Amino acid sequence: MSSSGIAESAVASLAAGERQRFLDRHPRCAELAARARHALFGGVPMHWMSDWSTPLPLFVERAQGARFVDVDGHEYIDFCLGDTGSMFGHSPAPIAQALREQAGNGLTSMLPGEDAVVCGELLAERFGLPYWQVTTTATDANRFVLRWARAITGRKVILLFDGCYHGTVDEAMVRGRDGRTVHRPGLIGQARNLTQHSRVVPFNDLAALEAALAPGDVAALLCEPALTNIGMVLPEPGFLAAVRELTRRAGTLLILDETHTISTGPGGCTRAWSLEPDFLTLGKPVAGGVPCAVYGCSAAMAQAMQLARQHASEQGHGHGHSGMGTTLSANALAMHCMRASLERVMTPAAYAHMLAMAARLAAGLRALLARHALPWSVNELGARCEFQFCATPPQNGAEAEAAFHDSLQQALHLYLINRGILITPFHNMTLCCPDTSAADVDRLLAVLDEALSALLAIPGARAG
Template sequence: MISDGAIARVAAREADRFRAANRHAFAHQAAASGWFQSVPFHWMRDWPSPVPIVAASAKNATLISIDGQTYDDFCLGDTASLFGHSPPALAAALTQQASEGLSYMLPTPRGAALSAKLAAMFGLPQWQVTTTASEANRAVIRWSRGISGRAKVLIFNGAYHGAVDDVFVDLKNGQPVMRGSLIGQLHDLRDTTTVIEFNDEAALADALRRGDIACVLVEPVMTNVGMVRDAPGFLQTLRTLCDETGTLLVFDETHTISSGYGGHGVAHGPTPDLMVVGKSIGGGVPCAVYGFSAEVAERMATLNAARPPGHSGIGTTLSANALAITAMDAMLGEVITPAAYDHMLRGAARLVAGLEQEIAAADLDWHVAQVGARVEFLTCPTSPRNGGEAKAAMQPELEAAIHLFLANRGILLAPFHNMMLVSPVTGDDQIDRLVGGFADCSKALKE
């Protein structure tokens, strides 16, 4: 057990160490007052350091700050650079495209090749491109409601799915509530969003058999409240119940693409009706895709044909711009490969083994969770079964102290919880430094 006093002592000491080593970051913060909260976008303030680290450059799995600090990067842009920063094939393709035009509102030769690559990798025949995964999820919800004639979406407590209004509903003491962090929401989302706990087959069956759910939007493994694994058989039960009730099953694989080549659905099953992939699919270039079955495509076409012309509410001018198409084509053609996953999964196994060994050596009642190349140590003894249990087990002050301790020693984790990503270009030496830093942090917290 780590005491509150120990957490406070380590946090204060590490904050002082950060201030001494990152003077340029503080100067940058002061000079950036024209930005709201001194950052171009507000979540850049979510890091537990006194001010955000300011990036100067990044390559492979290494990031360098304006203070000259070198970091083994296990955050990787919170998945956007899951396959490494600026892979050579991506950089070359973007350089060429930049000289040929960035956005035409027209298809390009690379587009036809890209659609075939998406179908081959993810196992769904039809695709559309958006600018972000949030936009893709919003589009999928609209299509699902349109082709089903049903109003409601079912999500799981603690899910994220981007900045989509429909998913900002949580469970509190078993009752649905609007998420308190949602700004400016006027309408009660609970009228059209049903929320239940992950892995609750009885609640799932009860909700779907009412016949008013257009789609279930789910990560095959929950990743935004720590990591919550699917219970044995749960996803297959979900697939079966969706088929039984005529409900569309949507996998958001923006994070679970870490599971293996083709994402969690391909690596472990089942196959969804629609799926969304964002962030890493473009190597950090803003873009996302959503794919769907031939049956869903036919229903979409029928819906389109029956409606008058006009804006559908789906898409933006920059959707499927030439730069995004080029980025994804280069990534799927030369970077996101089975060989890349072999390296990632081997490295993740090395990281898990090292962390588990150090947790046991320090006699901590913690455990390690893994979703392919995505690893997290959770400061609780057993794996949560759902989002409610995961949120209750979180210790934000402890997690922040660990993060800052490791950052001060050149190891960068994701800022939101203790999540780590292993890329195809992450070295064993970087993994071993992370394990060693974790061991040192554990000792410091138990002094």
């Protein structure tokens, strides 16, 4: 009997039938998958694209708004939305227009244009931090900010919350185990010991945070305002305010990664919750799905960054060797799309609709779980919500991970996919975009209701 309250035998029975249903309905996907195995490692352009619940990759033909169509002609309501990359829908009209406008005017030149100035002004107004830089991915933004933090403080250690998500930043590839910091399971090709300069504490644990800061060697705390990738974990009342107080007292910089938590509102949790970071990073949706990310800083940090550059120059390092920046960073195409996104896509009106749809979905999920007498919980963060296989919402990454039931999750996801619904893989998270309708939300709830009914009808499904 799983802690989810569902017997593994019932999960296996449901999954077997759904796998065959998928194969029967997707001959074109099967054909492409066979071809891809000869040209792409693992049959996909990024290896994790084969980690979905489907028995072979689901190949997409086109996407628009809250929907996409696969190569077999099946339409899907998309609640995954590129795991936030398309949080405002696939190919929003202003982004499509911006792409057309810039297509004939140069894609990259390693020089700024007016769009860059406007984007900086819009970001400062939106998030309350006065100075900004542009990168290609949030991983880059986080990496570069960690370099600045170490240069400013003269310290090497980076502090993180267990279960955090910060892209593929090396320092974040660690977990907490029995009070120790260890390498993240599954990490490939790691040459150096990350635990020498990375330290992990549980989310929502102020005593552990204070103890980790006590040695006085922590350059920065890199964190999400709420955990989003280990399963959603929300901060307890007063936790983030105490985090800010403790980091300031310790001389440690606070970096907020809003790449996922931008679902909260136009200014992310930083504005919604009146947070005061030294640095803020944001990627994925900021340019409407075109690769682009940003990081912002306070006036004090900007001054400290300039002093760090001067010091490096005085040490004979010269220019262009900061370890930050890639040639395609802040390219003209990305900047034009980011301007369109900030001005016409990531609007208060868009958020008002998204948050209303997510609230409708969360309420529906709670009613559905109660109707089926399942001991699961539902968490919300703006346009994002998630159901988790535990009776009460988890308070830290370890609790969220303990609630995982991978086979059950995959069976439910595949059931949804086979009936035209996609949610985020690896956990049960959903996003609502400006094109998500009340009918779309109700359809997800109805299909999940069918899935749970089918699962619980299997003999022994609730057996202890």
